[in-house]
Amino acid sequence: xxxxxxxxxxxxxxxxxxxxxxxxxxxxxxxxxxxxxxxxxxxxxxxxxxxxxxxxxxxxxxxxxxxxxxxxxxxxxxxxxxxxxxxxxxxxxxxxxxxxxxxxxxxxxxxxxxxxx
Numbered sequence: 001x002x003x004x005x006x007x008x009x010x011x012x013x014x015x016x017x018x019x020x021x022x023x024x025x026x027x028x029x030x031x032x033x034x035x036x037x038x039x040x041x042x043x044x045x046x047x048x049x050x051x052x053x054x055x056x057x058x059x060x061x062x063x064x065x066x067x068x069x070x071x072x073x074x075x076x077x078x079x080x081x082x083x084x085x086x087x088x089x090x091x092x093x094x095x096x097x098x099x100x101x102x103x104x105x106x107x108x109x110x111x112x113x114x115x116x117x
Contacts, residue, residue, distance in 0.1 A: 006018075006019030006020040007019060007020055049070050052072075062074055062075050063075070080113070081111050081112065081113070083107055083108070083111050083113075084107075086103070086104055086107060089101075
């Protein structure tokens with residue numbers, strides 16, 4: 001069976017193919033939808049698949065992933081460890097200050113907050 005039109009009906013009117021643009025003029029009615037011929041996308045919830053609103057992408061945005069059930073997932077924010085308090089430096093000269101500073105750098109590296117190399 002072949003067709004020479006983008007839009008056609010087959011199987012005794014049971015199936016309609018729309019391959020072009022569908023324009024529904026003002027005042028037209030569509031039967032079979034809830035609420036008297038109109039459709040409103042429900043708000044997504046734990047038990048309802050629906051639409052969500054989101055603000056625009058920013059530098060703080062993270063990508064989301066969708067699973068096969070339509071659930072959205074975002075990456076977990078990393079837990080940033082807190083270091084023990086570093087004692088205030090009492091260095092009296094540059095070499096002692098360098099020693100204190102290197103001690104701080106080592107603490108940051110050991111905690112994983114800074115790469116060792």
